[in-house]
Amino acid sequence: MSFPLVIELQRMALSHDTSVIQLVRTAKLVAAKLSVPEAEGWIDRELNGYKGGEMIPPYRTIPGECRARNPFHGWIPVQFPDAELQALVSEGRIGQSLGSMERYLNDTSGHLMLQYTYERERELQKLFSTDMQFAIRIPSAQINGIFDAVRNLTLDWSLELELAGVLGDNMTFTLTEKQEAKPVTQQFIIQNAGVVGNVTDNATVTNNQAVHGSLSVERVRDLVQQAKSALPALPDQTAAQAGTLLDELDAESRKPSPNENKLRSALTSLRTVCEGAMGNLVASGITTAVTALLKHGT
Numbered sequence: 609m610s611f612p613l614v615i616e617l618q619r620m621a622l623s624h625d626t627s628v629i630q631l632v633r634t635a636k637l638v639a640a641k642l643s644v645p646e647a648e649g650w651i652d653r654e655l656n657g658y659k660g661g662e663m664i665p666p667y668r669t670i671p672g673e674c675r676a677r678n679p680f681h682g683w684i685p686v687q688f689p690d691a692e693l694q695a696l697v698s699e700g701r702i703g704q705s706l707g708s709m710e711r712y713l714n715d716t717s718g719h720l721m722l723q724y725t726y727e728r729e730r731e732l733q734k735l736f737s738t739d740m741q742f743a744i745r746i747p748s749a750q751i752n753g754i755f756d757a758v759r760n761l762t763l764d765w766s767l768e769l770e771l772a773g774v775l776g777d778n779m780t781f782t783l784t785e786k787q788e789a790k791p792v793t794q795q796f797i798i799q800n801a802g803v804v805g806n807v808t809d810n811a812t813v814t815n816n817q818a819v820h821g822s823l824s825v826e827r828v829r830d831l832v833q834q835a836k837s838a839l840p841a842l843p844d845q846t847a848a849q850a851g852t853l854l855d856e857l858d859a860e861s862r863k864p865s866p867n868e869n870k871l872r873s874a875l876t877s878l879r880t881v882c883e884g885a886m887g888n889l890v891a892s893g894i895t896t897a898v899t900a901l902l903k904h905g906t
Contacts, residue, residue, distance in 0.1 A: 613638055613776030614769050621763035628755045629655070629706050635762050638769075641776065642786055644793040647765065650801045654758055658703035665801050667757035672700040672722070672746035676738070683721065683745065686736070690834040692900065693893035697732070700744045702754060712751040720748050731889040735841040761800055768792050823868050823901070828861045828875070831897055835878075841890040846881060850894070853878040875902055 611619065617634055620626040632654055639647035658664055674697050675683040688694035700722045702709070712720065721743040724732065732742045769775075772792045774785040781789070832854050839847045839854075856874045860866050879898040885891040 613641070613779055613781075614766050614774060617766040618763060618770070621759055621766065627710075628759050629710070631759060631762055632706065635765070638766075638776065639793075641779075641781055642774070642789040642793070644789055646794045646797040650797055654706050657705040657708070662703075664701040664703055665757075667761075668702045668754055670700045670702060670746050670750045670753070671695075672698050672744040674698045674732075675721070675743055675745045676732075676736075677741040677743070679740075683743070686732075686742070689837055690830075690893070690897065692897040693834075693838070693890070696893045696896060697728075697889060698744060700746045702751075706755065706758065709751050709754065712748045713755060714752065715748040718748045720746050720751075722746065728889055731841055735838065735890065764800070765793070765796050768796050823871055825861050825866050825871075827901055828857060828866075828871055831894075831901060832858045832861065834897070835894050838890045838894070842882075842888060843885050843891075846885040846888070846891060849881045850878060853881065872902065 617631075617638055620631050620634055632651055636648065636651045636655070639651060653659075653662060658668075674686045674688070674694065676686050678684045686694075688697070700720075702722070712718075722745075723729075723743050729742050733739055769789060769792060772788045774781065774789045774792070776785065835850065836854055839851055842850060853874050857871060857878070860870050860874065875898050879895050879902075882891040882895045882898070
């Protein structure tokens, strides 16, 4: 019995006899026949790998552990000055193609060591005053989650197409089906597989949501102390600007009655300065910490 192409894609997504790579190749056929470049781009990146500058989807970001290669003891855990920075550098962003990761499927015994970019590794070496190699250690079993996510996304996309009346009888799509598929696909890919196109390391996304609640002066002081200790790892110009703002924050936070508006203003300026160097590991960590402080307050 012959099924419409979109329904066949659903059947493949539900069948454990169909590998994810087979499924995605069929999805590429559907995307090509529908002329929806958003889906084709996502599928090509899954099949061929994510290149430098391309946004890694959330399901390819896996929590891990930063390790340093000790010449005598091998890979050892790294202790960071604050939790935000540790969390930031311990996320493994997996950009490899699905095909290159197949061998790790159902492997529950091993671990993967993901190498940092040259720039990030140099920042870590500078931060810890060492020439040791750094990498992120993640359980190889976590790779299963990436394949499951791709399978689920493909199924969900096909269901959205069916809901819009896009089926593809006799391996072809009508002009109406192609027109209906474009907005459905674009919205689906943006919401579920990340942004369309390339995003550089210096790109930033800001949230203009209003901030409520009182600031914790103690948390401001902690942030100042941690950020000051990390200034040497920032670019010179950023370090100079950030250092001035940190001094302002330190002075205001130690007054008997700190002015919250001044603290918020200085924190916002500090975040803006660090966002200008977002390719830098420490700058990213400070930005994350400031955003959390402004958002949660206490």
